Amino acid sequence: MDERNAVDVGDADALRALASSCRPVVIRKHCSHWPAVAAAARGTDAAMAYLAQYDAGLTAEYFSAPASLAGRYHYGAGISGFNFLREVIAVRDALARISANALSERETGYMGSLPTEAHFPGFAVDNPSMLLDGHVRPRLWVGNRSTVACHYDSYDNLACVVAGRRRFTLYPPEAIGDLYIGPIDHTLSGQPVSMVAGVAEDTDAYPRFAAARAKAIDVELYPGDALYLPKLWWHQVEALDSINILVNYWWDGFSAGPDSPYAALLLAMIAIAERPASERAAWRAYFDHYVFRVDGHPLAHLPEEKHGVLGPLAQGNYGRIRTLVMRMLRGS
Incomplete structure (x- = not known):
């Protein structure tokens, strides 16, 4: 300690x-x-x-x-x-x-x-x-x-x-x-x-x-x-x-906006938790790649100006991704 x-x-x-x-x-x-x-x-x-x-x-x-x-x-x-x-x-x-x-x-x-x-x-x-x-x-x-x-x-x-x-x-x-x-x-x-x-x-x-x-x-x-x-x-x-x-x-000294990680966890529970084990394993690979980034940034092989919404959240991408999510949740 x-x-x-x-x-x-x-x-x-x-x-x-x-x-x-x-x-x-x-x-x-x-x-x-x-x-x-x-x-x-x-x-x-x-x-x-x-x-x-x-x-x-x-x-x-x-x-x-x-x-x-x-x-x-x-x-x-x-x-x-x-x-x-x-x-x-x-x-x-x-x-x-x-x-x-x-x-x-x-x-x-x-x-x-x-x-x-x-x-x-x-x-x-x-x-x-x-x-x-x-x-x-x-x-x-x-x-x-x-x-x-x-x-x-x-x-x-x-x-x-x-x-x-x-x-x-x-x-x-x-x-x-x-x-x-x-x-x-x-x-x-x-x-x-x-x-x-x-x-x-x-x-x-x-x-x-x-x-x-x-x-x-x-x-x-x-x-x-x-x-x-x-x-x-x-x-x-x-x-x-x-x-x-x-x-x-x-x-929370590292928050990029108003949305909490816990909200993402709850959404994942209803979207993923009861799918077949093999499919959950596939989604885990995607989470590791895009979210947890165990091998670094998912678009590190491209120039930064080509990263799109995967660029820094502070450069407007937080709002862009949030808009996409809200549209999906509304079914539009």
Whole structure:
């Protein structure tokens, strides 16, 4: 696991270089200078009071579970339901419940993915990341001890620990077949999750999981530390202390337009996934040639001015290809 100090990764260009490698990197003390981290170091009351001063008075989704579950949020019996409750309450009430839980431990709770711009205006200005410009808006996660099920994100992620320790268990994208992924349209909170990672010890029922576990990277972060996590890396996140606060940034530094790779994946599912195996293999060859370009640019043998729509996307070809696709989808 690559580890760096904040001084080694000092600007947006350095972060772009990290993203190009598609490998996770721990950045120690990246946000140790934040006032929020200093407040959290003074204790639970100071940490929650610091957040409360930015509270915009909005509501948010609050997740809770009995203390007996030790904060392990997942499916319930089978996959028809979940083992936690969710409700929409005022942010200030959620902060109060999280604080009370830290003392009584009758339940665990958390709020996640709250845009600071809306829910805690001014927080990002007072606690900035030197790696990202103001166009990437941070989100706030606040809660008690919890284990967020192993999932992936389709954006690059910079996760900054403000309070409490965080343990990330990371699996590379190629481990997907060994993680026994659940449904993509009935999820805990948006993304599909592993049905086995961090949950099941029955390796006989999940024989391929051993191969995934052999590739796992375990990382523990402390207040002030950050983790750069590339898109599509699977990660289980454990908040280890009675109060935990994390700020994260999601962005896609290599997007050529508004269309996401995930949309292309879904379209391929309906266009290709149930065709005969031999035909799928043929399409794989075309994807490798035109999309993944395992042997370089598909028209490298021609002059660049003859590349047509396979020329650089930034030279108008993004819009030209998109127009072709939209016409096909409309059946025209």
